[in-house]
Amino acid sequence: MPASKFGYTLSEPRVIDYEANNRQIAEYIFEHEPTFRLCIECGACAATCTAGQFMTFSLRELNVLLKRGENDIPRQRIKNCMFCGKCILVCPRGVNTRSVIFHAREAFRKTEGYERL
Amino acid sequence: MGKVVVIGGGVSGLEAAGQLARMGYRVTVTEKEDKTGGNVKNWYHLFPDRRDSKEIIEYLNKLTDHPDIQILTGKEITEISSDNGKFNVKSSDGTILEADAVVVATGFELFDSRRKEEYGYGIYDNVITSADLERMFRSGEVRLVNGKVPERAGFIHCVGSRDEKVGNYYCSKLCCVTAVKQAIEIQEKIPSLKTFCFYMDMRMGGAYYEELYREAQEKYGITFIRGKVSEISVNINGRLVVKAEDTLAGRPLRMELDMVVLMVGTEMPEGNLKLAALSSLKCGENRFFKPADNHFGSNLSGRKGIFYAGCCVAPMNITESISHARAAVSEVVNYLKTK
Secondary structure, three states: OOHHHHOOOOOOOOOEEOOOOOOHHHHHHHHHOHHHHHOOOOOHHHHHOHHHHHOOOOHHHHHHHHHHOOOHHHHHHHHHOOOOOHHHHHOOOOOOHHHHHHHHHHHHHHHHOOOOO | OOEEEEEOOOHHHHHHHHHHHHOOOEEEEEEOOOOOOHHHHHOOEEOOOOEEHHHHHHHHHHHOOOOOEEEEEOOOEEEEEEEOOEEEEEEOOOOEEEEOEEEEOOOOEEOOHHHOHHHOEOOEOOEEEHHHHHHHHHHOOOOOOOOOOOOEEEEEEEEOOOEHHHOEOOOOOOHHHHHHHHHHHHHHHOOOOEEEEEEOOOOOOOOOHHHHHHHHHHOOOOEEEEOOEEEEEEOOOOOEEEEEEEOOOOEEEEEEEOEEEEEEOEEOOHHHHHHHHHOOOOEOOOOOEOOOEOOOEOOEOOOOOEEEOHHHOOOOOHHHHHHHHHHHHHHHHHHHHHO
């Protein structure tokens, strides 16, 4: 019988379990776009992002989640990028942000059959 | 010319003594330990260029190898008193040194990690301090207590710094860049290792520090996680489990590590607080000696003829300690000439 029938709900654990998580998407990006390592999470990319003004999309957030192997949110939201490339112009660390998103999509497609847009 | 007593035989004390002797003053250096060299002699490589600390020691030894410099080791100074412009520097063994001027260069000591019990230093075998890791580097091998090669290592920044719980509001300034340097070095010694740094802020405020940080990410693949570790425990497999908030992901994070390195901060040594109290020298809120003026008088104690050099006033790196010691010498010379 579902727990909700008892008037309770079950909460999913919020903790990032580094041992349980799969970081293959991040590893794929590291391999194909090594500047991915240089991100210091300043958020300039997200601040300038046009997509982020209208949709839930922050490359800064996706970067950190991918590196921890928390792939569910990036898998959904990475579709929102329009590849305009403004983020590359503002990154202080020289991360090729557009390429990061491209390779993230490639990694999802190759490993999980993510549909190419 | 005059006689100067320098209290402390670390970088600042020896630098001040050497420069004073070169200018023609007779100098006595007192050192509480049985060897000079202070904290730097316990270190392996220095940031940011990873120079061997032995080069610093050699430089200081050469500088102080002078007929007008007398070095007394195993001598802890307890009080500085003065009478008509002459100083009496008292030691715990009862001896008194006379001087025309005194340079206090008593430095700092490392935070005792056992005071942060939640990190398990002294409880869990593979929780070590940055100083322990330097010793391992010097011995040539970085191994776990059981002799195995670690697969994952974590560095915890700000242990004993920026922490009201241990009574230290201040930033120790040297530990962030030391963590980056050590992460690179451990990664070089064990290329298969995965290394993580848990930080509150990355304070890379020095020449070539930020470049070193960038190199750690780019060349060595070191992962930086923003969040202070709240506690360390051991799981059934004997691995260390760290709990932190990954503040950039906005989620709690749990991770297993084989080795944890605590980046210990700097503190005013207990003995110096007594020296300050008995000698009418003021200490600041950070407990270090409080100079007469932050900008124009950082070497002045507020008592004429007593001067400060180096980390006894605030955390400083070696470059700054040497500069501060040289500045102290110029104040001493000025004082003795116009006395």
